[in-house]
Amino acid sequence: MFRTGAGKCIGFLALLCLFLACPVNAEEQQEEYQPELMQQQSPEIEFTDEQLDKAVDAYLQIVKIRDDFHRSVSDVNDPEVAREMQIEAGEAMVEAVHQNGLEVQTYNQIMQAAQVDEDLRSLLLKRLDGSRESDD
Helix, strand or coil: CCCCCHHHHHHHHHHHHHHHHCCCCHHHHHHHHHHHHHHHCCCCCCCCHHHHHHHHHHHHHHHHHHHHHHHHHCCCCCHHHHHHHHHHHHHHHHHHHHHCCCCHHHHHHHHHHHHHCHHHHHHHHHHHHHHHHHHC
């Protein structure tokens, strides 16, 4: 399921982060995507509390990188410059995952599992809320 190569990994991570950060119109779209999500389920993988904490910390950094990228790229008219900025943002996202002590594959597995596992998603959201409160 995971492709090798840094470029593909960066692209997948960037797309995954953008997808996860976008709010979804719950009921309509949930019914539409439910059969598709059920097909995507992978075997249950257990994650440690430490891995989940690291994923939350990485996610917070990735959201900031994504937001900074969106602000910066909105002023750019040259597609080549925008593409270069996108590559740099993707590399920064990968670095954020690594700085938090995770491999990109593990981070992606956690995020993918959270899409289909309601209990894991709730747990991550609680940790995310707790992390944000401690930053205030």
